Amino acid sequence: QIVLTQSPAIMSASPGEKVTLTCSASSSVSSSYLYWYQQKPGSSPKLWIYSTSNLASGVPARFSGSGSGTSYSLTISSMEAEDAASYFCHQWSSYPPTFGGGTKLEIK
Amino acid sequence: QVQLKESGPGLVAPSQSLSITCTVSGFSLTSYGVSWVRQPPGKGLEWLGVIWGDGSTNYHSALISRLSISKDNSKSQVFLKLNSLQTDDTATYYCAKLTGTRYFDVWGAGTTVTVSS
Numbered sequence: 001q002i003v004l005t006q007s008p009a010i011m012s013a014s015p016g017e018k019v020t021l022t023c024s025a026s027s028s029v030s031s032s033y034l035y036w037y038q039q040k041p042g043s044s045p046k047l048w049i050y051s052t053s054n055l056a057s058g059v060p061a062r063f064s065g066s067g068s069g070t071s072y073s074l075t076i077s078s079m080e081a082e083d084a085a086s087y088f089c090h091q092w093s094s095y096p097p098t099f100g101g102g103t104k105l106e107i108k
Numbered sequence: 109q110v111q112l113k114e115s116g117p118g119l120v121a122p123s124q125s126l127s128i129t130c131t132v133s134g135f136s137l138t139s140y141g142v143s144w145v146r147q148p149p150g151k152g153l154e155w156l157g158v159i160w161g162d163g164s165t166n167y168h169s170a171l172i173s174r175l176s177i178s179k180d181n182s183k184s185q186v187f188l189k190l191n192s193l194q195t196d197d198t199a200t201y202y203c204a205k206l207t208g209t210r211y212f213d214v215w216g217a218g219t220t221v222t223v224s225s
Binding site for chain 2: 032033035037043044045046047050051056088090092095096097098099100101102
């Protein structure tokens, strides 16, 4: 199975700071099948970015996604308090579908 | 409005079976797949399996001997059954609707299952 490794596991950012979260795959993932979810404590995950770079409905434009092959990233151009959450990358390029371990993003 | 809602037993004894129902609204189970995903306390997400619109299923290879997913299209319900539970099956279990390009666009709120005697 494809192992997705996210880094960092935990990070904190100040309001207005640029933030980049990375997701590294053990084998190549088709960019069409790489996704990101946001999860806040006590809530279920929410689709955030699909097919590497497409923002889900309602996701602020300060978010962006990029990558290809084995390296993907989620970037926040200017951190806001409401962005504090855990972010999980997910692939369904091959079976079984797998998730990264997540990055917990905190506000300073 | 698309919604999914899980209902489960809460507490299950070790070696017993777990049954969870996912009741959906706002879409047809004949047109979309539904997956089960679980999350142990404080940990990441694990995909368990999927039932497609045509009723076919795929399971995680690590669970294939213990897991069964079925559905009743007329009742808009999807069922998960997991046998021989152990303590590491303790988790929040989510059902999630799949899009045609294999991502989860809507999730249920989840149901917490604790395996304990």
